[in-house]
Amino acid sequence: MKRNIINAKNAPQPRGGYAQAVKLENFEKLLFISGQIPTTADDALPDGFPAQARQVWLNVDAQLKAAGMSKADIVKVTTYLADRHHTLENREIRSEYLGSLAPAMTVVIAGIFDTAWLLEVEVIAAQ
Template identity: 50%
Template sequence: MSDEPLKRREIAAPDAPPAPAGYAQALEVTGATRTLWISGQVPLDAARKAPEGFDAQARQVWSNVEAQLRAAGYTLDHLVKVTTWLADRSLAGEYRAIRAEVLGDRRPTMTTLVAEMFDPGWLLEVEAVAQA
């Protein structure tokens, strides 16, 4: 591993639209020696049960993302890219608020899509990339 500390630099091209809030348009990471790719995390707990309602499912998904990070020795501070699939566009505002609560001031790059879920009971899925 490198002794160089991990450095993050947000990039916002002046000739492209700015990020509305809560994420970076582009993020340059230097000094990273490890990369963790987290598969899509779905709203299931360890017993493979999905909670009822979007708020509970979103919190479960983020709990699962954090669990994968912890298992590899990472934290939310190491996130550089998050991709979210929502089952319905109407969930975007509620999701944005929950994501902001979980991430605080952290600003990884983000993509959010609306798509049919693998299981019709799931309302979202989140995958992530972290670097340390």
């Protein structure tokens, strides 16, 4: 698969850890991961935003592995935050997981299905 990061010079530049666009060519697999919630497989909910955010990324990773893929295959991330006050913590924890990978990204402040959940993350991956 060929992946090109696109950040048009005549549009706003990304502000940390993402690309304005990701162009894919010659991919064989395309995976759409539904919004991953911050609970464990046995339905336990971690306390606090950092623990919930890390759990969400563990859940994303589990879906990727089940599909024979890895975080290196992520091309798009959409994050739903229950409160904008978690923006910086979210960015830091997402960066811990993604490292230097720069997928296309959107963050939305939204009411989440369960008010105890502080975030939800959906991902598109390709190989």
